[in-house]
Every structure is written in structure tokens, then in C-alpha cells.
Amino acid sequence: MRVLSLLAIAFLAACAEAPPADAPQADASGEALYTCPMHPHYISTDRDGTCPICGMDLVPVSGAPAPSSNGITVPSEIIQTIGVRTETVRRIPLQKTLRAFGTVEASERLESAVASRIEGWVKDLAVSAEGDVVEAGDVLYRIFSPDLVAAQQDLLTALASGDDRRIEATRKRLLSLGMQAPAIAAVERSREAIERIPVLADASGVVARLSVRNGDYIRPGAQVVVLQSYSDVWVIADIPESDLHLVREGISAALHFPSAPSHPAEGTVDYVYPTVDPASRTGKLRIVVANPSGRLRPGAYADIRLETEEVSALAIPSDAILRDSRGAHVVLALGEGRFTSRQVQTGLTANGMTAITEGLSEGDRIVASGQFLLDSEVRLREGFARLDSVKADADTPLAEIPVDAQTLAQIDHYPDMALYLHEALTQRYAIDHLFLQPVIDLGDSLLARYGQTRLGPILKAGQDALRKAQEAKDSDALAAALRELMLAIRPWLTEGAPSHYEEAGLTLYHGGGDLFWLQEGGPPSNPYGTGIAHIIEWPEVSANVVENRPRAIDPHANH
Known part of the structure; x- marks a missing residue:
């Protein structure tokens, strides 16, 4: 324990030795460096340049580079000391083996009654x-x-x-x-x-x-006699409620009978009962087993092994997943010693691997060893960010929530995505789902600072709408995602920083009911189909931008 404590102290100290946030960064020749607020791994010497990934204006690099406000940068020697090992998120076939006990019962299908x-x-x-x-x-x-x-x-x-x-x-x-x-x-x-x-x-x-x-x-x-055939028998097995969804009728089962050890058998799942025992939280399934010798007797115990259907899924080592009151999360390796925490949704677990249904993409790299120290540091940084980042609460009006120019530029990505979805719908082209993921990820860091304010629900609802846009299979689903995104961000557009978006040359349209969209100039083009298009005038309200004026957003970013 003492060795681990010393490593933890050395790790935290090394992470804390980053240059001050306001210290300018320069390359070896002394020339100033500039980066994208959303993609800090992109570094340029062009002061007036834009990010080639999202189109945002570049800002001066200050302090040690970091992927986002909730990420950390760790020196390579510390990475080696704490034994950080990474794994690639990949798609593999997963098949879970379920073990259960059951009892042999007579098959009701082979029972015949003789009545006079x-x-x-x-x-x-x-x-x-x-x-x-x-x-x-x-x-x-x-x-x-x-x-x-x-x-x-x-x-x-x-x-x-x-x-x-x-x-x-x-x-x-x-x-x-x-x-x-x-x-x-x-x-x-x-x-x-x-x-x-x-x-x-x-x-x-x-x-x-x-x-x-x-x-x-x-x-x-009058019933005279009941005949029962035991050429086939049933094995009734109890399965935990959490595994019932993995069992399908028709899958095979391997069985071992303690009363007949020399009589191993195979059976087929014939029926999955539709109820769950409220006391044991188990469900029942029925397995049909051939019994030509008659050695399997009703009431005997059976040891059952079920192989579930094989599924292809994005999977990572189960040990890489951290769980606490917030749910499941992993530590994402961004390269060059940069790490951040990412919430995930998990699925099937089998053979030391766990399927990830939400939160990661194929090819991402996650930390499989040493992630506890990294995650602790990420959460520590988040805690400090929540303490001193925003002086506002749930009663503070949107326009009075303090934001700096960089933060406003990050929030601008939400209306930017609304412009992107509008253009995709009206010009009838398919969106690139990769363009939406950085904004979803950015929402996590913004929520870490603004989750306790009125801006928090707006950011969260915007994230959910963008996830639905990623899953959209047709134009109707994409239009529904745009509608949800606009309903989410409209309070910020009209109450938070309307003057900012008016200066950016954007127009807010209302198509009746709960249909809204944003455009940059030109005649109105309804992304929801034909219908009315009323202009909503921008209120004379300015955002509470601290230190410097906000930059106008680039409506073509991410296209």
C-alpha cells in the first residue's frame, strides 16, 4: 500500500506541474502557437487560421495542452511508472455461457388419458x-x-x-x-x-x-387410466432475470445428471416462461431432452450449460470499466499523454469482455490498466472546475451566466449543428455522423461547469438530440432530431445570447407548432417540408461575456 501511495502522490504531483493556464506557449523558435478550443490536439502558427476539423477560429495556446476541460495530460515517465496499458475498442463476436440447475419433469405432451x-x-x-x-x-x-x-x-x-x-x-x-x-x-x-x-x-x-x-x-x-410416456422428458431450469433476454427458443443446452453421470445429454429450449418469480427474481425455461433408455426420472436434478446466440458487438476488457454512483465509465486515451473520462452504456459480458452499446466508437483507445489513478485525477480536475468555473446557479437568468469567449465559441457548436442538419435536410444529403460526436463529447465538459445552471438542461437536451441525429436512418428521423435540437437550444438563442447570433448573421424561423430552424441568409427553406416560415426577431439581449468579446460563429463549420 505504501508503494501505491507514493506512486499516486508522484502521479498527482506530475500532473499538477503543468504550466499556469495563462502562460503563453511557443514552439522551439519562439513563434506563438494557436489551437482550436474544441480540438486542442490541432496546433498551428497561423494566428488568423481556422480549425480544419470544425472551422472554429484558432486561439492562443496557453499552458499544457489538454483535450478538454475535463481531461488531463500525463508525462510519459509517469505513464510508464503507473503501468498504463491501453486497448483498442474493436468489434468481436460475443457468446455468453449460462449455467443453471433444473429438475426433470414428465412431458405433458406425452401424457394420454383413457376415458370410458x-x-x-x-x-x-x-x-x-x-x-x-x-x-x-x-x-x-x-x-x-x-x-x-x-x-x-x-x-x-x-x-x-x-x-x-x-x-x-x-x-x-x-x-x-x-x-x-x-x-x-x-x-x-x-x-x-x-x-x-x-x-x-x-x-x-x-x-x-x-x-x-x-x-x-x-x-x-369417467377417467379409467392415465398413461405417461418417458421417451422424452422436460427439464425445467431457473435463470436469473438479468439473463432471460439472452435465451431464445430453439437454442441447444448441454446437461449433466448427477443421478445418471454416464448419461450426458443435449436438449433444446422449447419454451421460455413469460413470468418472473418475485421472490427469487428468476424466470423459468423448459428444455426437451430425449430419454430413450428411460434412465432420466422425474424429480432428478440437472446441471445445465446454455450457449447464447453469438452477437457481434463493440467490446473492451471488462476490467477496464469503472463503476460508481455515476454509472459505468472508462478512461479514454487521446494520444500524446492525454486522457479523459467517458461515460458508457454496457451490454453483454462474456469471457472477460464487455459489449459497449453507447459512448465509444470502433478504433477508440481506452486504458485497460492503471485507469484508477487516471480516473481519480480526471474527477479531481472536474471537481475544481465545478468550484471555480461558473458563479451562477439555477436561478441566474441565461443572459447573466458568465461565459468567456472560448466557452461561448464552444456553445456555438450547438446552433452550428442545427445549421448543419438544416442544410442536410434541405439539400438532401446524408450527414457524416463523425461531425456530431465531437460536439456530444464537448457537452460533457460544458456540463461539468454549467450543469447546475439553467444552461445545463439545454446542453443535456442538445446532446440527446444529436445522439438521435447520429442514429437517424432517414430524413424523417433526422428532421425529428433537428426539431428536438432546436427546442433544446431555443431558450439560449433567444434569452442567452440573441445579439451574438444576430451579429453572426443568423435568422431564427418558426414553422408553426414546435417547428423551428436556423438559417444564414437567403430565402426561408423549411426543413420539415412545405409550410409557413415566420421570422422570430432577435431580442436586444447580450450574453454576459467576461474578459473579451465573443467571436462570431462560422455557420459552415463541420460541413
Whole structure:
């Protein structure tokens, strides 16, 4: 523990030794350097240049470079000391193995009940107890029925007459009274009535229940015997609620039976029950297993292994994921010793890898070892940023929230994306999803400083709208994302810095209802289709820009 503490102290000290934030940076020749507020890894000596990635005006480089306000830069020697190891986010096939226990049960599909269709007395009962084995066609019992004896005499009379229509009618009458076809055929062959009529088994099985004895008087509908076949059995397994969504009907299962260790078997998931036990938080599934030898007995335990369907997913080592009250997050390696924290949504975990459903892209590099110290430092920086970055609260009007020129330029990326989506819809071209991700990432750092103000919900809703734009598959979905983005940022446009956007040459249009859009000059072009287009006049309100005046945004940035 002492070694780890010394490493942590050395790490934090090294990170804290960065030059002061207001110290100008220069290259080896002493020439001033300039960078993009949103893409600080881009460095240029052109004072009046713009960022080739997003089109923003460059600003002087101050202090150590950092990817964002919530990132850190770590010297290479410290990276080696704390053993930082990175992994690439890649798409791999994932398949999870589920383990469960279950019990063997008789298959209800192989159960058959024999009920009497004849009124009479049971004679010559061939099965005497539960467990007797019966084959299809065996005589179960014989029954004496005066009504059937009389009906047989009618059949014999018809046979003697040679009248085919009468013969067929008497046959049908015997069938309706419950006499089986083999018994009727025997009467026709022998030309003699059968006093004790045999009742044959329609299916093979083992006697599960026997309801009558020799000499009993039974009526039509009375249950006589229940036969159960064990050629197939069911295994009912309990699966944790969290894994139920991974199980599909038709997948195979490997089973081991402690009561029959030499009888390993494979089965197929036949049914996933639609309910969950509120006490154990488990669901049930039914597995059909072949049992030709009959060694698998109802009530026996089964050890079950299920291989879920293989899925292709973006995945990272499970050990790289950090979890706390904020949820799951990782430390993202941006190159050149720069690191930042990123919230993620996780999915399937299998074989030491965890699928990432949201928050990372293929090719990103994450820290798989040493991420605890890096994440602690990132969170420490965020805490200081929240303490001294903004002197405002949830009651401060938008126009009175203090922002500097660089921060205003960062917020400008939200209306910039609104211009981009408008242009894509009206000029009918597909957006590049990569253009939207930097703005979504930038929102995290802005929320770290302004989350407690009225600007926080605007930034968060704007992020959500941009994520929907990334997922849009057609123009209707993209238009819906633009509508949500405009509803999110409209309070900032009209109450926060309207004078700033008026100076930038932007026009805010209202298309009726909750439809709004931004344009830069030209006649109005409704991105939601044909309809009205009313200009909303910019209020005479200026943002509370500290230290220097804001720069006008570039409406063509990110195009």
C-alpha cells in the first residue's frame, strides 16, 4: 500500500506541474502557437487560421495542452511508472455461457388419458397398478355393456341381409357408443357378438394413474387410466432475470445428471416462461431432452450449460470499466499523454469482455490498466472546475451566466449543428455522423461547469438530440432530431445570447407548432417540408461575456 501511495502522490504531483493556464506557449523558435478550443490536439502558427476539423477560429495556446476541460495530460515517465496499458475498442463476436440447475419433469405432451365412452361393468382389468408398462394396441380392460351387446346384434342382422347402407349405419352406431374399430372388425369376422368388449390402448406408456378396479361400474366420460410416456422428458431450469433476454427458443443446452453421470445429454429450449418469480427474481425455461433408455426420472436434478446466440458487438476488457454512483465509465486515451473520462452504456459480458452499446466508437483507445489513478485525477480536475468555473446557479437568468469567449465559441457548436442538419435536410444529403460526436463529447465538459445552471438542461437536451441525429436512418428521423435540437437550444438563442447570433448573421424561423430552424441568409427553406416560415426577431439581449468579446460563429463549420 505504501508503494501505491507514493506512486499516486508522484502521479498527482506530475500532473499538477503543468504550466499556469495563462502562460503563453511557443514552439522551439519562439513563434506563438494557436489551437482550436474544441480540438486542442490541432496546433498551428497561423494566428488568423481556422480549425480544419470544425472551422472554429484558432486561439492562443496557453499552458499544457489538454483535450478538454475535463481531461488531463500525463508525462510519459509517469505513464510508464503507473503501468498504463491501453486497448483498442474493436468489434468481436460475443457468446455468453449460462449455467443453471433444473429438475426433470414428465412431458405433458406425452401424457394420454383413457376415458370410458361406454356405460357398463369393468371386467378383466389388464393393468393393476401405477408403473405397469403398456404398448399401443394392448388390451387395457374389457367391459360388459348390455346396450353394446344389442347394437352388435343389429350389425349381425345387417350383415346377414347384405344391405351395405344398413351395415354402414350400424357400424357408425357402434363407434358412437364407444366400441373401437378393431372390436367391430372382430365381430364382422366371427359373425358373433362379443359380450365382454375389449378396450385397447391408443398409445404406449407407463400407467401414471389408475382410477378403476375389476367389477367397477363406469359411465361415459369417467377417467379409467392415465398413461405417461418417458421417451422424452422436460427439464425445467431457473435463470436469473438479468439473463432471460439472452435465451431464445430453439437454442441447444448441454446437461449433466448427477443421478445418471454416464448419461450426458443435449436438449433444446422449447419454451421460455413469460413470468418472473418475485421472490427469487428468476424466470423459468423448459428444455426437451430425449430419454430413450428411460434412465432420466422425474424429480432428478440437472446441471445445465446454455450457449447464447453469438452477437457481434463493440467490446473492451471488462476490467477496464469503472463503476460508481455515476454509472459505468472508462478512461479514454487521446494520444500524446492525454486522457479523459467517458461515460458508457454496457451490454453483454462474456469471457472477460464487455459489449459497449453507447459512448465509444470502433478504433477508440481506452486504458485497460492503471485507469484508477487516471480516473481519480480526471474527477479531481472536474471537481475544481465545478468550484471555480461558473458563479451562477439555477436561478441566474441565461443572459447573466458568465461565459468567456472560448466557452461561448464552444456553445456555438450547438446552433452550428442545427445549421448543419438544416442544410442536410434541405439539400438532401446524408450527414457524416463523425461531425456530431465531437460536439456530444464537448457537452460533457460544458456540463461539468454549467450543469447546475439553467444552461445545463439545454446542453443535456442538445446532446440527446444529436445522439438521435447520429442514429437517424432517414430524413424523417433526422428532421425529428433537428426539431428536438432546436427546442433544446431555443431558450439560449433567444434569452442567452440573441445579439451574438444576430451579429453572426443568423435568422431564427418558426414553422408553426414546435417547428423551428436556423438559417444564414437567403430565402426561408423549411426543413420539415412545405409550410409557413415566420421570422422570430432577435431580442436586444447580450450574453454576459467576461474578459473579451465573443467571436462570431462560422455557420459552415463541420460541413
